[in-house]
Amino acid sequence: MMDIWVAGVGEIPCRPIYDDMDFREMLYRAAVKAYFDAGITPAEVDGVVSSGMDFYEGMSITDSYTPDQVGGRLKFNTLVSNDALNAIIHGCMLLKTGHFRTILVTAYAKASNILNYSEIVLNSFDPHVIRPLTPHFYTIAALDARAYLTNSGCEARDLSLVAAKNKRNALRNPSAAFAENTSVEEVESTEVVSEPLRRGHVAVPCDYAAAVLLTTEKELGKVRVEAFGYAAGSYSPDLSLKTWGQSGWARAALDIAFKQTRLRQVDFVEISEPFAHSELMALDAFGVIRESICKTLRDGGFNIDGHLPVNPSGGCIGMGYPLNAAGLQRLVQSVNLLRTGRWNSCLVASPDGEVVDGGAVVVLRVEA
Amino acid sequence: MTRATPSRFSPNYLQQLPEDLARYIQRHGLDKEFGRLESWASSMEKRYMEIGEWQIDNLVLTYWHIACMYRHTAGAAFSRFLKGLKNGKILGTRCEGCGRVLIPPRTFCEWCFKDIDTWVEHPGAGIISTYSLSYIGTDPRVRFEKPVIVAVVWFDGTVKKANSSRTVLHAAGILHKVQGVGPEEVHVGMRVKPVWRKPEERVGSILDIEYFAPLESDV
Ligand SMILES: [Zn+2]
Numbered sequence: 001m002m003d004i005w006v007a008g009v010g011e012i013p014c015r016p017i018y019d020d021m022d023f024r025e026m027l028y029r030a031a032v033k034a035y036f037d038a039g040i041t042p043a044e045v046d047g048v049v050s051s052g053m054d055f056y057e058g059m060s061i062t063d064s065y066t067p068d069q070v071g072g073r074l075k076f077n078t079l080v081s082n083d084a085l086n087a088i089i090h091g092c093m094l095l096k097t098g099h100f101r102t103i104l105v106t107a108y109a110k111a112s113n114i115l116n117y118s119e120i121v122l123n124s125f126d127p128h129v130i131r132p133l134t135p136h137f138y139t140i141a142a143l144d145a146r147a148y149l150t151n152s153g154c155e156a157r158d159l160s161l162v163a164a165k166n167k168r169n170a171l172r173n174p175s176a177a178f179a180e181n182t183s184v185e186e187v188e189s190t191e192v193v194s195e196p197l198r199r200g201h202v203a204v205p206c207d208y209a210a211a212v213l214l215t216t217e218k219e220l221g222k223v224r225v226e227a228f229g230y231a232a233g234s235y236s237p238d239l240s241l242k243t244w245g246q247s248g249w250a251r252a253a254l255d256i257a258f259k260q261t262r263l264r265q266v267d268f269v270e271i272s273e274p275f276a277h278s279e280l281m282a283l284d285a286f287g288v289i290r291e292s293i294c295k296t297l298r299d300g301g302f303n304i305d306g307h308l309p310v311n312p313s314g315g316c317i318g319m320g321y322p323l324n325a326a327g328l329q330r331l332v333q334s335v336n337l338l339r340t341g342r343w344n345s346c347l348v349a350s351p352d353g354e355v356v357d358g359g360a361v362v363v364l365r366v367e368a
Numbered sequence: 369m370t371r372a373t374p375s376r377f378s379p380n381y382l383q384q385l386p387e388d389l390a391r392y393i394q395r396h397g398l399d400k401e402f403g404r405l406e407s408w409a410s411s412m413e414k415r416y417m418e419i420g421e422w423q424i425d426n427l428v429l430t431y432w433h434i435a436c437m438y439r440h441t442a443g444a445a446f447s448r449f450l451k452g453l454k455n456g457k458i459l460g461t462r463c464e465g466c467g468r469v470l471i472p473p474r475t476f477c478e479w480c481f482k483d484i485d486t487w488v489e490h491p492g493a494g495i496i497s498t499y500s501l502s503y504i505g506t507d508p509r510v511r512f513e514k515p516v517i518v519a520v521v522w523f524d525g526t527v528k529k530a531n532s533s534r535t536v537l538h539a540a541g542i543l544h545k546v547q548g549v550g551p552e553e554v555h556v557g558m559r560v561k562p563v564w565r566k567p568e569e570r571v572g573s574i575l576d577i578e579y580f581a582p583l584e585s586d587v
Contacts, residue, residue, distance in 0.1 A: 019441060024474075025443045025444055041481070112441070113439055119436065
């Protein structure tokens with residue numbers, strides 16, 4: 001089997017708003033850092049895979065604007081309209097064909113450009129039976145949260161445990177926009193947006209850009225891509241077939257990854273969590289913990305010094321939620337965390353959006 | 369932000385629709401929505417949605433007005449360019465690596481993959497490198513009686529050709545409209561210059577240049 005490596009990563013820190021740069025300038029900064037990190041030039045890259053959603057970007061066919069600012073001019077270029085972790089998977093698959101040696105994966109979020117984000121998300125629902133009810137997507141997420149809490153035996157307060165943990169973890173992360181030395185009580189005191197969700201349980205959209213260089217050249221490799229998987233869950237646009245309170249995609253995606261590796265235990269998990277319960281729902285579905293999720297959470301098992309740290313980077317709640325770039329945000333943080341030498345392997349996961357039952361997983365490992 | 373785009377709804381649009389649907393749209397005033405640019409203020413006040421039922425035989429349509437609103441950050445390069453236009457100046461950047469002048473400007477060079485921070489001002493004269501006489505607008509079925517001349521203008525002194533051939537590798541050029549010349553006279557290579565709006569009318573938009581017109585020597 002052909003091994004795939006992360007050769008370099010680059011990002012610009014998450015911020016509520018980058019008013020001084022457009023998305024091209026943001027991506028250029030991130031790409032320059034990735035090339036520097038990898039020690040290669042754009043001449044050595046064979047193609048670019050990006051993640052993008054035209055509705056988020058307010059521009060049709062944005063992938064035609066991708067290549068120039070990331071060194072991809074006159075090269076193979078493709079775009080996936082999924083979360084950016086899926087773009088990583090597409091990059092890996094291109095490398096596995098043997099026709100590419102090095103692929104650059106990019107994604108950005110310019111959430112500050114979107115004036116009515118909740119309406120954009122509303123337009124992802126069926127125009128006949130869902131949209132006329134004009135539910136805010138926090139409310140759709142809250143239905144998931146309620147169902148999950150009911151199924152799992154967790155309590156609403158556990159959501160505050162997740163949020164407080166991630167905001168505190170983010171204090172160590174210079175790329176985080178919403179780090180805070182906060183307490184569970186403080187999160188509990190934030191306003192209710194849609195029961196059981198409080199303002200403090202929601203990851204705030206942010207501006208962000210990231211670039212990751214993948215390669216088949218071992219000499220360039222910093223971290224190995226051990227396995228990857230993607231699955232769509234049970235989902236219909238009218239939501240009638242959605243399995244509430246469950247991340248159906250998570251286990252299915254992990255099973256695909258398990259076919260590529262014998263690794264069954266990782267040192268930490270990075271998972272995009274647009275909402276606090278998204279983290280718990282996915283962890284539950286992964287089945288990586290034998291004990292109950294809420295007990296482990298309450299015992300501090302998912303803390304940075306716990307036996308399975310979850311979102312030691314601060315996650316999306318601590319860093320900011322960069323829309324479809326969340327998966328690349330997770331991957332960059334994971335690579336950086338692995339390179340500290342503290343951990344040797346991790347599971348990276350990212351759902352395809354706030355209320356979408358679909359998502360990707362990637363397993364990363366550093367050679368001992 | 370009010371006078372950025374001159375596009376307006378054209379009644380001809382309805383001609384392409386089935387008669388019943390066109391009638392339905394007109395009866396509910398939905399035709400007034402089409403293609404019309406409103407100020408941010410009025411578009412924020414717009415009703416959140418409108419649902420109507422319209423039936424022909426067994427067909428039911430749900431009308432949904434997608435109200436997506438964005439504010440596009442111009443970024444470092446375009447911001448300075450647009451501010452320049454407001455002051456009646458055409459600003460660009462020059463890459464010290466390959467020597468290219470970029471108008472509109474970029475703060476990075478996609479050839480050299482390097483930062484660019486050298487700014488230049490251009491007087492604005494150039495040649496038409498390609499053009500088209502356009503009889504159609506973005507509204508379906510709209511036809512202009514007199515064609516609009518859309519052209520790419522290459523600014524003087526910015527054209528880089530390959531040493532061994534006449535192939536143009538790069539030119540700083542922008543897409544704009546050409547006026548002051550008939551459809552019969554316009555041609556590739558015609559020398560043109562920008563015609564500016566009055567200073568008090570300029571807002572920092574590509575439309576601060578009203579159009580390009582032939583240089584007197586070329587008429
Ligand atoms: Zn250059």
